[in-house]
Amino acid sequence: MSDLTGLTTTEHDVVAIGCGPFNLGLAALASTVDDLDLVVLEERPELTWHRGMMFGDASMQVNFLADLVTLVSPRHPLSFLEYLHDMDRLYTFTVRENFFPSRREYEDYLRWAAARLPSVRFSHRVEEVHWDAGAERFVLHVVRGDGARLRMLARNLVLGIGTAPYVPDALADLPSSALLHTSDYLYRADDVAAAGKVTVVGSGQSGAEVVVDLLTRNLDGGPAVSWLTRTTSFAPLDYTKMVLEMTTPAYMQYFHSLPEDVRDRLVGEQWQFYKGISTDTLEEVHELLYRRQLDHGLADVELRFGITVEAAEADASGRVVLTCRHRDSGERFEHTTDLVVAATGYRNRVPAFLDPIDELFLRDGRGRHRVRLDHSVELAEGVGGRVFVANAEVHSHGVSAPNLDIGAIRNATILNAITGRETYRLPKRSAFTSFDVPRRAG
Template sequence: MSTTLPNTDRILDAVAIGAGPFNLGFAALADTVPGLDVLVFESAEEFAWHPGMMLEGTHLQVPFMADLVTMADPSHPLSFLNHLKDTGRLYPFYIRENFYPLREEYNNYLRWAAARLPSVHFGAHVAAARFEDGVYELDVHTRDGVHTVRTRRLVLGTGTTPYVPASVPECVLGTGQAVHTSGYRPARAAIAAGSRIAVVGSGQSAAEVFADLLGTLGPDTHLEWVTRSARFFPLEYTKLTLEMTSPEYIDHFHSLPQGTRDALSSSQKGLYKGINADLIDEIHEMLYRRQVSGHAPVTLRAATALQGVEHRDGALQLNLRNQDDGGEFSTVADTLVLATGYAYREPDFVKDLGERINRLPDGRLDVDRNYAVSDDADVLVQNAELHTHGFTAPDLGMGAYRNSVIINRILGYEHYAVEKRIGFQSFGSPSPDSPASVSPALEGAHA
C-alpha cells in the first residue's frame, strides 16, 4: 500500500478503481502474476471496511476461505490463514473451532493485506476518464496534485453507497436523530439515549443493531423494529442452496432474459440478505428475558412499510402502512436507525466514457458473462452485476472466482485455474447432447 503515486509515464495493463475487498483481491492475485502491471486507486485516505457496523462480537456470514485469494490460490501469501500466522493468532483461531471470522478480525486482515500491496494507493481520487488511441487516460487527484495515468483497461470496484429511501427527508437525517447503519457506531450513544427508539429495515444489519440496542436498553425504554419484509427472514444457508454460488449457476442466470433475471433477483433476497439464524434465536432469548424481568415491551412489526418521517414535538413521527391489510398508522420515536441497505452508484467519471459502456435499454450496465461492460472487454466490473449475474455479485466467497476470470481475461490465457462446474445439481434445461441423468459433480466418480 502506498500514499504516493509512482512514475506513471508507462501504460499500465489495468487500473482498478476502489479498494474494497473485491479490488483488494484483484490487486493481491495480480501481484503474483509475472509482468502484470496494475494499480489500484482509492479515494479514502485509509482502508476501512464498514466501520459504522464494527460491533463487538459480530462475524462474517461466510467462512474464512472467502478471503481475498484462497479460492483462487490456496498457497497465496496474502491468505487469511497466513495473516493469522504472521500476527501470531493461528493457534487461537484453530482452537476456537469456528470457520466464521469476527468482523473486526476480517477488517484487520484486509488492512494487513492492503499494507503489503504496493499497487494499492489511498487518497487517490479518479476525477475524469478519457479514451484516446486505444488507451484510457485518467485524471487522478492526490494530496500532491493531479496526475495523468494511462491504462489499457479499467476494473470498476467502487462498491455501493448507503441507500436512504425517499420517504426519509434530508432534514430528518440532518438533525442527528436519524442515522443510516453505515454511521451507526459513532452515533450509537446518541441513538441509545432516546427513550423511544425505532429500527427500520430488514436483514443482518438491522438485526445486529436491534440486538445491540436491546442489550443496552434501560427497563423503561421502548424499542421498535419495523420491516417491510413479510417476516424476519433467516439467511438460507443449506448446502444445495449454497451450490447456487457457483460458476454453473452464473452461466444459467446470465443466459436468461433480463425480465426473468429481475424476477429471480427479487425472489432470492433471502439467499444473501437474510438474518443469521443464530442471531434470530439470540434476539428471541433476549426478548424473553426482558419479558420475564418485567421491562417495557418491545414492538416488532413485519410486513410494514415506512411511508414517511416527519418532525413532531421534538420527536420523529413514522408513518407506516401494513402490507397485508393496507392499514395506515403511525408511531413516534426519539431516535431512528435506518437499516435500509446499499445501492450501486456508478462513479461520476463513467459518464465520460459515453458509448464505450454497454447498457441495457433501461440504462443499467450490460455486463457480459465474464464481467466486461465494453465491446473490447477493456472495462470490467466488480459487484455491479447483481441484475445480470444474480446474488453471487456481492458474495465475498465468489470474489476470488470473479477476479480469476477478470485476470485471465486481461492476460489472454488461463493463469488461474477456473472451475466450470462444482455442484451435484444442474441448472436450466439440459442440452440435447448432455446426459441429464448424471450430476456433473458425480461424473468424475464414474470415470
C-alpha cells in the same frame, strides 16, 4: 515521465478504482503474475471496512476460505491462513474450531494484505476518466493526497467502488438529527443513547444486529425499541447446502445466460439468499426478548413485520411521525419515535468520474450496464479498451455477485480475460445441481 502539460504520466496494463475487498483481492492475485502491471487507486487514506457496524462480537457470514485468494490459489502468500501464521494465531484459530472470523479480524486481515501490496495506492482520488481513441487507452486524471496531479493511462479499468448507503424517499426528508443509516450506527452511539425511543426500519443482517444492540441497551434501562420491516417475516438467511448451490459460479454462469426479464424476476425471488438474517442473530434476538420477561419497568419493545413506511416528518416537538401501512390489511397508522435507524441496504454508486465516457457504455432495457460473463461491460463499437465491474452486476450475474466467496473467482476470471490465458484455473464444477434444460444425446 511528464507530458507537455507538466503532469506526471504513467502507463499501466490495469488500473482498478476503489480498494474494498474485491479490488484488494484483484491486486493480491495480480501480484504473482509477472508480466502484468496493475495498480489500485483508493481515495481514502487507509483501508477501513464497515466500521459503523463493527460490533465487538460480530462474525463473518462466510468461512475463512472465502478470503482474497484461496478459492483459486490456496498456496498464495496473501491467504487468510498465511495472515494467521504471520500473526502467530494459526494454532489458536485451529483450537477455536470456529472457522468464521470476526469482522474485526477480517478487516485486520485486509489491512495486513494491503500493507504487502505496493500496487495499492491510498489517497489517490480519480477525478475524470477519458478514452483516447488514438492511443487506445483510458486516460485517468488523478489527485494525490498531497495535492499532486497525476495522469495515468490504461488499456483496462476495473471498477470496484463499492455501494452507497440507501435511504428510501419515505425517510429522506427527515432531519439528520433524527435519522441514521445502519452504516453509521456506532458513530452515532451518543444519539442512540439519548433517544427515548429508537425505531429500526428494515431488516436484513444489519438491521437485526442493530436490534440486538438496542435490546441489550433496553435491558440495561435504555430506550424503547421498535422494529418495523416490510418483509413477510423476520426471515432467516437460507444457507442450507443445496440452496447455496445457487450462489456458485456454475449458477452464476447459468443465470447470465437467461433473458433479462427472467433474471430480474429471479433476483426479486431470491432476496432471502442475501437479505435474510443469520439464524444465530435471530436466536440472540429471541433470547434477549425472553430475558426481558424477567424484568419490570423496562421501556417498551415492539416488533412488526409486513409494515411499509410510506412517509415521515418531524412534528412540532421534534419527534418523528412515520406514516405506515399494514400490508395484509391495507390499513394505515402513525408511529411516533425519537430516532429512526434505516436498515435499508445499499445501492450501486454512480461515480461522476465516469461522466466523460458515459456514452461509451451499452445499456440494457432498464438503463443498466450490459455486462458480459467475464464481468466486462459492453462498450461502443471501436473502443478497444475494457472496463470490468466488481459487485455492480447483480442484474447480470445474480444475487451471489456481492458475496465475498465469489470475489476470488471473479478476479481470476478478470485476470484470465486481461492476460488472454488461464492465469488462474477456475473450478470446472462448483455445483452438484444442473440448472439448465437437459439436452438429448445425439
